Amino acid sequence: MSLAVIQMASGADVNANLAAARHLLEQAAEQGARFALLPENFAAMGRRDMAALARTEAAGSGPILPWLKQTCRDLRLWLVAGSIPLPPDDCPDAKPRACSLLFNDQGERVARYDKLHLFDVDVPNDGVRYRESDDYAFGNQLTLADTPFGRVGLSICYDLRFPELFTALRANGADIICVPAAFTAVTGTAHWSILLRARAIETQCYLLGAGQGGNHPGHRQTHGHSMIIDPWGCVLGERAAGCGIILARRDAAAQQAIRQRMPLDQQRRFPIPVLESTDA
Ligand SMILES: O=C(O)CNC(=O)[C@H](CS)NC(=O)CCC(=O)C(=O)O
Numbered sequence: 001m002s003l004a005v006i007q008m009a010s011g012a013d014v015n016a017n018l019a020a021a022r023h024l025l026e027q028a029a030e031q032g033a034r035f036a037l038l039p040e041n042f043a044a045m046g047r048r049d050m051a052a053l054a055r056t057e058a059a060g061s062g063p064i065l066p067w068l069k070q071t072c073r074d075l076r077l078w079l080v081a082g083s084i085p086l087p088p089d090d091c092p093d094a095k096p097r098a099c100s101l102l103f104n105d106q107g108e109r110v111a112r113y114d115k116l117h118l119f120d121v122d123v124p125n126d127g128v129r130y131r132e133s134d135d136y137a138f139g140n141q142l143t144l145a146d147t148p149f150g151r152v153g154l155s156i157c158y159d160l161r162f163p164e165l166f167t168a169l170r171a172n173g174a175d176i177i178c179v180p181a182a183f184t185a186v187t188g189t190a191h192w193s194i195l196l197r198a199r200a201i202e203t204q205c206y207l208l209g210a211g212q213g214g215n216h217p218g219h220r221q222t223h224g225h226s227m228i229i230d231p232w233g234c235v236l237g238e239r240a241a242g243c244g245i246i247l248a249r250r251d252a253a254a255q256q257a258i259r260q261r262m263p264l265d266q267q268r269r270f271p272i273p274v275l276e277s278t279d280a
Pocket of ligand 1: 040041044045046047118119130132157158161182183184187188
């Protein structure tokens, strides 16, 4: 049984992106994956009508949500669907959130995480100004879910720079933490692998980082370098650029041994809130 990370170079054409993702997920399933992570905005990169896309999906007339259900059933895969834009479940007309959905291998949605930290940043050296919060509303809740492969904690992209979120996921029982991403080429080169490895070492979790890696509409270039990292910080697999898959196994006994020999969670001197509810 393997965990799979999928790297893509998505464009603006949703159907083309879904076809590419399906092909990669089939490859992963054939090679023994039962759990897979897709990158941030796997279904649409560089579109200006994300709010409309979000409303269409929420109304049940978009292609992405049915595709996710069918793909999980066909391939018997648990899947973290990178991120897609969706309004809050109880308020379909509200501003969308950047959200990551976890599906089980029956195609049922079992968790929803809305991105907590939005990328409002002037990227140095490439002159690009990102204001993600112009288009998306902030999430406000920690999300974890139990799977046959361990307890999975969810995060998205820019969240990776906020270690307290990851410490909170660990304190709430995470074994595996997912980071679907579309890091910029500039900031990714400087920080991506260091941040991912640091979060794995600090939390003693498996870190799955699924990136966009290539060129996108609007002259956007993303960093790629998707990785699976073990709780000791070792990179078990990596893909530099373009579409592809990475597979690795979780060794639960080895993870437990690392946590027993170095019991960070019991030695912490600053309290980390354990939330009342982490329900999806
Ligand atoms: O908007 C899209 O098409 C897809 N979403 C993104 O690219 C998001 C929000 S703009 N990117 C990040 O969070 C990059 C973080 C990053 O690069 C860093 O922390 O350095």
